[in-house]
């Protein structure tokens with residue numbers, strides 16, 4: 001499932017290619033992708049629009065148009081967004097949407113399942129800011145995301161740390177894989193009570209979250225399942241995972257055997273020595 005680094009990889013690739021381009025033609029191949037709009041309404045709304053930028057809010061992408069309108073996209077579990085220099089008719093599987101630009105290039109949205117979505121955002125800038133504020137929590141790669149802020153976000157929380165970090169309303173963009181990796185790096189057990197972390201632990205966790213996300217962005221994301229980047233290529237972060245998917249293998253730090261348990265219904269990988277049980 002695409003997490004923050006995967007969506008950021010796609011964002012930066014599209015940001016180099018599509019701003020300034022006008023949508024000459026749009027096609028909807030699955031009405032569910034643009035629901036509750038009718039495909040014809042969606043096509044009418046985006047056709048002729050010129051893309052100003054490609055922005056990211058957590059795992060959401062926003063494409064503001066020069067008219068003041070804007071489109072949002074979410075890949076959910078298995079969505080893919082690929083830019084092509086030419087026409088999109090290149091065998092992209094499970095095609096849901098296609099945007100053909102005025103220079104002959106195109107953007108295609110494929111999804112082997114039917115969860116990925118594209119929709120239009122409020123035109124009023126204040127309303128749009130409010131919309132995003134209601135949808136996404138703190139952005140862990142933003143300069144404003146300090147250890148102090150992380151401490152504040154965790155303060156008083158009585159749930160375990162792992163599901164707390166997965167809660168998109170608190171911190172946005174972190175999924176199962178990067179939470180496992182960050183908790184391992186910070187030597188924190190996934191079932192520790194979120195509000196019980198000490199100041200040094202919060203500092204270590206803050207550093208670990210940012211470090212793992214930055215490395216993942218630099219590696220173009222992780223292609224452990226269906227993820228491909230904005231150009232259809234695989235990322236390489238899967239080669240840099242230390243505990244996630246490494247059940248039964250030696251911990252790279254202490255050589256203990258990495259275990260897998262369930263935490264909040266999610267397969268969770270951790271080192272019993274580095275991350276002592278609470």
Ligand SMILES: [Zn+2]
Nearest residue numbers: 251254271274
């Ligand atoms: Zn270890």
